[in-house]
Amino acid sequence: MEIAGEDSFRIRSYRNGATAVEGYPERVEEILRDAEKKVTDIPGIGKGLAAVLAEIVDHGSCERRDHLLEKYPPTALEFLKIQGLGPKGIALIFEHYRISTMDELERLAREQKLRVLPRMGAKLEEKVLKSIAQYRQRAGRFMLNYAESAARELIEYLSAEGGIEKITPAGSLRRGRETVGDLDLLVTGPGAGMALERFIKYPKVEQVLGHGENKASATVGREAFQVDVRALPRESYGAALQYFTGSKDHNVALRTRAVRMGFKLSEYGLFRMEDDARVAGETEEGVYETLGLRWIPPELRENIGEIEWAAEGRLPELVELRQIRGDLHMHTTETDGRASLEEMAEAARGRGYQYIAITDHSKALAMANGLDEKRVVAFARQVREINRRGLGIHIFSGLECDILRDGAMDLAHDALAELDLVIGSVHSHMNLEAAEMTDRLLRALECPHLRVLGHPTGRLLLHRDPFPFDFERIVHEAVKRGVWLEINASPERLDLSANLIRSAKARGARFTISTDAHHPKHLESMHYGVITARRGSLSPADIQNTLPLEQFTGALRRKAAG
DNA sequence: GCCGTTTTCGGCCCGACTGTTTTCAGTCG
Numbered sequence: 001m002e003i004a005g006e007d008s009f010r011i012r013s014y015r016n017g018a019t020a021v022e023g024y025p026e027r028v029e030e031i032l033r034d035a036e037k038k039v040t041d042i043p044g045i046g047k048g049l050a051a052v053l054a055e056i057v058d059h060g061s062c063e064r065r066d067h068l069l070e071k072y073p074p075t076a077l078e079f080l081k082i083q084g085l086g087p088k089g090i091a092l093i094f095e096h097y098r099i100s101t102m103d104e105l106e107r108l109a110r111e112q113k114l115r116v117l118p119r120m121g122a123k124l125e126e127k128v129l130k131s132i133a134q135y136r137q138r139a140g141r142f143m144l145n146y147a148e149s150a151a152r153e154l155i156e157y158l159s160a161e162g163g164i165e166k167i168t169p170a171g172s173l174r175r176g177r178e179t180v181g182d183l184d185l186l187v188t189g190p191g192a193g194m195a196l197e198r199f200i201k202y203p204k205v206e207q208v209l210g211h212g213e214n215k216a217s218a219t220v221g222r223e224a225f226q227v228d229v230r231a232l233p234r235e236s237y238g239a240a241l242q243y244f245t246g247s248k249d250h251n252v253a254l255r256t257r258a259v260r261m262g263f264k265l266s267e268y269g270l271f272r273m274e275d276d277a278r279v280a281g282e283t284e285e286g287v288y289e290t291l292g293l294r295w296i297p298p299e300l301r302e303n304i305g306e307i308e309w310a311a312e313g314r315l316p317e318l319v320e321l322r323q324i325r326g327d328l329h330m331h332t333t334e335t336d337g338r339a340s341l342e343e344m345a346e347a348a349r350g351r352g353y354q355y356i357a358i359t360d361h362s363k364a365l366a367m368a369n370g371l372d373e374k375r376v377v378a379f380a381r382q383v384r385e386i387n388r389r390g391l392g393i394h395i396f397s398g399l400e401c402d403i404l405r406d407g408a409m410d411l412a413h414d415a416l417a418e419l420d421l422v423i424g425s426v427h428s429h430m431n432l433e434a435a436e437m438t439d440r441l442l443r444a445l446e447c448p449h450l451r452v453l454g455h456p457t458g459r460l461l462l463h464r465d466p467f468p469f470d471f472e473r474i475v476h477e478a479v480k481r482g483v484w485l486e487i488n489a490s491p492e493r494l495d496l497s498a499n500l501i502r503s504a505k506a507r508g509a510r511f512t513i514s515t516d517a518h519h520p521k522h523l524e525s526m527h528y529g530v531i532t533a534r535r536g537s538l539s540p541a542d543i544q545n546t547l548p549l550e551q552f553t554g555a556l557r558r559k560a561a562g
Numbered sequence: 563g564c565c566g567t568t569t570t571c572g573g574c575c576c577g578a579c580t581g582t583t584t585t586c587a588g589t590c591g
């Protein structure tokens with residue numbers, strides 16, 4: 001719609017509507033079917049979008065979309081990812097050349113055919129070519145752990161010089177998004193300007209993209225991770241932190257509120273409209289407070305209703321890392337882990353946990369030397385013995401049991417009955433049709449010994465999409481049967497995602513957060529899981545492994561008792 | 563296309579940078 005030059009406010013409404021539907025705990029399909037409910041009760045959905053939604057539910061598309069797809073190739077949206085090209089530029093290119101692929105765009109730029117168009121020139125062609133190369137190289141996003149360690153190293157490097165009061169990563173990293181596009185680093189203090197100088201001399205800098213008085217941009221490392229460092233005066237640090245943390249949608253909503261209250265909010269501060277006086281900006285808390293809001297944790301700043309919650313004092317109490325009492329998914333050298341049970345236990349004890357579950361693979365994962373019934377029974381006995389001796393931390397005997405193609409568990413029920421905690425996971429045949437996958441998971445949930453559904457969607461970030469199934473139905477059944485949903489904290493998975501967590505919570509689901517560690521070091525990934533749970537608005541009470549040992553043991557037994 | 567404690571019509575978030583430029587549209591964050 002942007003490329004077609006449609007009304008910008010209508011475009012915004014569509015975009016808002018899409019986010020609203022995505023984050024809404026109920027399925028649009030169900031709301032439409034239910035005569036009691038109205039789809040227009042979703043904030044951001046009015047009469048027009050309600051009709052569009054009905055169309056989409058009916059036949060998978062809508063007239064406007066079909067029409068646009070006749071006029072423009074579907075790849076047009078990819079062109080928006082090329083720096084220097086916006087909707088207007090792309091429209092202009094389409095008017096003059098019939099192209100539909102990135103290769104064709106590249107050819108136009110190389111053959112100097114863009115510069116003949118109005119308001120385009122040689123510099124733009126160069127920029128486009130460079131950007132296409134980057135687009136191909138990295139598809140633009142990095143996993144959270146990559147961004148986090150890049151930020152940590154850089155902060156350490158920049159802090160070494162002195163004269164720096166604060167240095168904070170903002171943007172999607174601060175919000176804890178599962179993948180990060182680039183890094184915004186905010187610096188204040190008398191040495192902030194010098195920090196920019198120092199940044200462009202950072203040994204890992206590959207290419208300096210820009211360097212001014214207040215901001216320096218560069219790509220870091222061979223992967224071309226873009227980092228922007230901004231030097232800020234102390235009085236606007238909080239406003240800048242707020243602004244650059246985003247999300248964009250959150251900021252738009254916040255500014256709207258500011259305007260309504262007679263203020264103007266920018267990255268420089270919060271100003272009173274009537275006399276331009278600065279009323280807040282040194283701290284983030286001050287900005288929110290002046291707008292009549294509690295401080296909103298960055299993980300919630302996605303315009304999912306958090307501003308209303310903050311205004312009404314009903315922000316959820318979000319789970320914190322220190323509230324996690326144990327890790328319920330990890331592997332040892334018995335299968336594909338790299339450390340022994342004792343080593344894993346020792347590392348967990350070092351983290352202050354009260355308990356862990358050792359959950360090696362089952363025999364279907366032959367490659368990993370998965371456990372068969374006999375080894376499972378022996379393992380359960382061994383764990384009982386270990387706990388009698390005492391390791392300074394309680395061990396639960398567990399298993400990550402494969403859910404076979406037909407939904408049967410990989411091991412016989414009487415063997416599973418010996419264990420304290422059985423996780424059921426899909427590791428194979430992930431390309432089934434949604435209906436078949438749903439049946440498979442439903443059957444798995446029938447197993448009376450199943451306690452946790454492991455990495456429920458099977459996604460691998462930047463690698464493999466979630467496999468399709470009827471999520472609501474599976475959640476419904478899991479809740480009914482007392483099966484907990486895993487939030488797999490491995491930064492490659494973060495499965496469930498924040499959106500699915502919210503949707504599942506609204507249906508009464510209970511969760512575990514576990515690392516799926518294959519090495520003692522991987523236990524540190526717990527905080528990615530906690531961040532993801534926070535993005536899903538979860539409180540400690542939603543998460544089983546925040547329970548102290550005794551209560552957790554009790555919760556485990558309740559399923560066993562029926 | 564959405565929305566309403568000024569409003570069912572007339573608004574809808576803000577500012578910097580760049581080169582397409584000689585006064586500003588388009589892009590970016």
